[in-house]
Amino acid sequence: MRGTAVRDGQHNLGEPGAGPSDQELVDAARKGDRGAYATLVNRHLRSVYSVALRVLGQPAEAEDVSQDTFLRAFERLDLFDDSRSFRNWLLKIASNLAINRIRSRGRERRLQLKLVECDERGGGGEADDVPGPSEWAHWLAQIDDMQRAAIVLFHFHEMPYTEIAEVLQVPVNTVRTYLYRGRKRLRELMTGESVSENGAWTAAM
Amino acid sequence: MDCGDVNRLMEPYLDRQLNALSIEQIKAHLTSCEACRRRWGGLIELLANPAPVAVPEGLAERILVAWETRQAERADSPRRVAASAAWARRFRLVHYAGAIAACVLFFVTGWLFSGWWRQPAAGVTEGTGTAPTITVMVSPWVLSSMAQAAAMPAPVNPAVMLASGVVPEMMVPAPAESRPVRYFERPSGVSTTQPAETDPARNLQLLPMLPPRYLGA
Numbered sequence A: 001m002r003g004t005a006v007r008d009g010q011h012n013l014g015e016p017g018a019g020p021s022d023q024e025l026v027d028a029a030r031k032g033d034r035g036a037y038a039t040l041v042n043r044h045l046r047s048v049y050s051v052a053l054r055v056l057g058q059p060a061e062a063e064d065v066s067q068d069t070f071l072r073a074f075e076r077l078d079l080f081d082d083s084r085s086f087r088n089w090l091l092k093i094a095s096n097l098a099i100n101r102i103r104s105r106g107r108e109r110r111l112q113l114k115l116v117e118c119d120e121r122g123g124g125g126e127a128d129d130v131p132g133p134s135e136w137a138h139w140l141a142q143i144d145d146m147q148r149a150a151i152v153l154f155h156f157h158e159m160p161y162t163e164i165a166e167v168l169q170v171p172v173n174t175v176r177t178y179l180y181r182g183r184k185r186l187r188e189l190m191t192g193e194s195v196s197e198n199g200a201w202t203a204a205m
Numbered sequence B: 001m002d003c004g005d006v007n008r009l010m011e012p013y014l015d016r017q018l019n020a021l022s023i024e025q026i027k028a029h030l031t032s033c034e035a036c037r038r039r040w041g042g043l044i045e046l047l048a049n050p051a052p053v054a055v056p057e058g059l060a061e062r063i064l065v066a067w068e069t070r071q072a073e074r075a076d077s078p079r080r081v082a083a084s085a086a087w088a089r090r091f092r093l094v095h096y097a098g099a100i101a102a103c104v105l106f107f108v109t110g111w112l113f114s115g116w117w118r119q120p121a122a123g124v125t126e127g128t129g130t131a132p133t134i135t136v137m138v139s140p141w142v143l144s145s146m147a148q149a150a151a152m153p154a155p156v157n158p159a160v161m162l163a164s165g166v167v168p169e170m171m172v173p174a175p176a177e178s179r180p181v182r183y184f185e186r187p188s189g190v191s192t193t194q195p196a197e198t199d200p201a202r203n204l205q206l207l208p209m210l211p212p213r214y215l216g217a
Helices: A022-030 A034-056 A059-075 A086-105 A110-123 A133-140 A145-156 A161-168 A172-191 B003-014 B020-032 B034-048 B059-112 B140-151 B158-163 B200-204
Strands: none
Touching (some): A022 A034, A022 A086, A034 A086, A034 A145, A059 A086, A059 B059, A086 A145, A145 A161, A145 A172, A145 B034, A161 A172, A172 B034, B003 B034
């Protein structure tokens, strides 16, 4: 699982031939099958950890959130709606926990430093073939927490607007605003230019 | 599609709200237009291809261990609850026994200090047999209390005094000249048909149960 360049949003969704589906594993876990729990963790940990790290920016907090996510999900397995995606359910729990952490700690500048640090540390490791891991973390760390959360959930984990709105506890239109402003800020950071409200470039190209 | 169209459609494109044709046209324009590629290429690449995240070593195992631990705690908790319930039942019995003992002690103490030995109750006659000997161990404090109680005058029953013709001093109206000043005198212009100050019998009507012969009539 580690070191693969598989996009986080395209993990095993229970297709035939790739082992038991999520639904089968959930059913087995409800009956107390320990192996089912382990398989579910191994299958979805990467997505859950990615959401937590990208939203929070701190590996230690992301690990805590990942653990809390699985514990909470397993404890409430009976409440899981079988007609929905187990992975999306997990990501929703992880996002909620991460957003709660952001709200509790407030806006702290040290987040940026931590995020850059961790990425520089991990940048020389397994992901050498993927360009610019520290770069995206650097850009993402500089935008507003809620805007970053919306961008991470929408673009990196393909969560729909409505679910992002539920996670962030804001109206759907606010999610659109977060996305727009976050992307605008990213463009400004990446190009060093200021962008007007209508998206036009104000500086000479 | 020109650069203006791309700028205008880029937000809907990033929001995945464009149809396939428009998406292809934008991609084609970005491939051919260096300015638009510089303007939008970095953001598109960042959002479309996020850097993979390496999961920390051993995190999955830690999560599973935490889950096993929580399950073990949950399995253990019913036994603990049962044990604590048994303790609660035992403690409840102890509480009841303590409350009963405290009540008994209270009444026995009150009975011992009620002065029942000072005078026999009415209607009790002296027996001819030998009274049983009761040994009571008392402390000096109890002895002094008993001595004080014995030195006190006997209680006065006002009904007995009135029945024997002794009217308590407080019931006799004081002479008018020695009365204290009243601050609620009636206005001088108001006449009263029967001034209370001059009629001692009116004050004595406070005791309607007394026969008239005791009221000086």
